[in-house]
Amino acid sequence: MGTIKHLACGLCERTFSPGQLHNLCSCGGSLFARYDFAAIRQTWNKGDLATDRRCDMWRYGPVLPADSQEAVTLTEGWTPQFTAWALGFELKAGNLWIKDDGRNPTDSFKARGMSTAVTLAKKLGARKLAVASAGNAAGALAAYSAAAGLQAYIFMPKDVPQGNFLECKAFGAHVTLVDGLISDCGKIVAERKEREGWFDVSTLKEPYRIEGKKTMGYEIAEQLGWTLPDAILYPCGGGVGLIGMWKAFAELAELGWIGSKRPKMIAVQAEGCQPIVDAFQREEPSSRMWPDAHTLASGLRVPKPLGDVHVLRAVRESGGTAIAVSDGEMMDGVELLGRNEGIFAAPEGGAAVAGLRRLLENGFLKRDEHILLYNTGSGLKYLEAFSARYRRQREGEQDKLGGLITPR
Numbered sequence: 508m509g510t511i512k513h514l515a516c517g518l519c520e521r522t523f524s525p526g527q528l529h530n531l532c533s534c535g536g537s538l539f540a541r542y543d544f545a546a547i548r549q550t551w552n553k554g555d556l557a558t559d560r561r562c563d564m565w566r567y568g569p570v571l572p573a574d575s576q577e578a579v580t581l582t583e584g585w586t587p588q589f590t591a592w593a594l595g596f597e598l599k600a601g602n603l604w605i606k607d608d609g610r611n612p613t614d615s616f617k618a619r620g621m622s623t624a625v626t627l628a629k630k631l632g633a634r635k636l637a638v639a640s641a642g643n644a645a646g647a648l649a650a651y652s653a654a655a656g657l658q659a660y661i662f663m664p665k666d667v668p669q670g671n672f673l674e675c676k677a678f679g680a681h682v683t684l685v686d687g688l689i690s691d692c693g694k695i696v697a698e699r700k701e702r703e704g705w706f707d708v709s710t711l712k713e714p715y716r717i718e719g720k721k722t723m724g725y726e727i728a729e730q731l732g733w734t735l736p737d738a739i740l741y742p743c744g745g746g747v748g749l750i751g752m753w754k755a756f757a758e759l760a761e762l763g764w765i766g767s768k769r770p771k772m773i774a775v776q777a778e779g780c781q782p783i784v785d786a787f788q789r790e791e792p793s794s795r796m797w798p799d800a801h802t803l804a805s806g807l808r809v810p811k812p813l814g815d816v817h818v819l820r821a822v823r824e825s826g827g828t829a830i831a832v833s834d835g836e837m838m839d840g841v842e843l844l845g846r847n848e849g850i851f852a853a854p855e856g857g858a859a860v861a862g863l864r865r866l867l868e869n870g871f872l873k874r875d876e877h878i879l880l881y882n883t884g885s886g887l888k889y890l891e892a893f894s895a896r897y898r899r900q901r902e903g904e905q906d907k908l909g910g911l912i913t914p915r
């Protein structure tokens with residue numbers, strides 16, 4: 508377990524004690540854990556990791572907020588990262604990498620954040636955990652709550668993939684389907700949490716999900732021999748994975764394990780819900796509520812990300828960009844990964860592939876660059892979307908995807 512000096516508000520820098528439960532700062536900012544890297548450097552180095560046989564994200568225990576022995580874990584993280592040989596983008600051989608987080612417990616990268624969040628919530632005395640979720644975070648909270656012996660209260664849009672609903676039920680969570688978007692779910696949790704005694708673990712509303720997510724960045728660096736790619740394409744909804752990776756790279760620099768080079772961080776969004784792309788293009792520091800958000804990539808249907816300021820800052824500081832792709836392009840991306848690499852990705856992962864195609868075409872990315880595609884989840888959670896695509900293809904219809912998840 509790392510020595511956390513304090514938690515700090517990401518907007519006003521006010522500090523908080525890590526020894527008690529916290530949600531947002533009074534200014535509305537999210538809290539982030541700050542470690543004592545001088546102390547950590549004395550007792551931990553890259554060589555320790557080379558001989559560490561632990562094959563999950565808790566191998567990074569010295570920069571995580573709890574001891575690995577007290578972790579609520581289902582062996583999340585340390586997912587495969589491999590060279591994509593056959594995607595056909597004509598990149599220099601060996602220059603395209605895929606990190607496959609569909610191989611996590613509950614089949615998505617959300618497992619990482621929920622492992623740390625549930626560990627800390629339990630340790631600090633919470634018994635009932637609530638979340639507003641687009642789907643996969645709900646499944647992960649339900650699973651980790653079950654493993655921790657805690658109660659999970661889930662609020663999801665009523666048109667989430669059936670897989671997310673069913674896994675939550677199977678894990679014994681209390682599930683409410685809401686006629687609205689994740690933002691409406693968030694309002695319900697905020698209104699009821701005090702009365703019900705719930706601790707809110709929704710995206711960036713507590714400080715520790717981001718700590719699990721940052722292990723994505725630690726793993727990319729370690730699995731590439733402590734180097735970083737030139738660009739990372741990340742399917743961006745709330746943006747926590749992107750913020751987490753950016754935090755990891757700053758921490759790795761403080762540890763002295765990487766040089767000054769940072770990847771261009773690329774946020775890929777859906778055409779039907781692109782608040783980050785919109786703010787990036789307007790050169791604004793935060794996003795505006797995206798109207799009538801719709802996309803079949805349910806994880807990307809976040810009309811106004813709470814962490815927009817942090818996502819936009821990371822994208823800009825890194826020299827990256829934000830780009831939107833259509834649902835059809837995403838599904839083509841999934842198919843490309845499936846047929847050429849044997850990975851059945853979530854539509855969100857397909858979005859990263861589609862983003863790569865666009866950015867190579869418009870010259871933002873070069874064919875001799877070292878590029879990493881982040882697949883955040885498994886296609887098996889999205890059976891309605893794939894059934895619709897293949898039914899249409901069987902019936903000889905043109906594959907026009909208007910969004911299984913439609914505008915309200």
Ligand SMILES: Cc1ncc(COP(=O)(O)O)c(C=O)c1O
Nearest residue numbers: 643744745746747748806883884
């Ligand atoms: C599979 C998948 N990919 C990407 C995202 C977006 O994640 P983030 O909030 O970190 O941007 C989600 C969110 O639910 C998701 O489920």
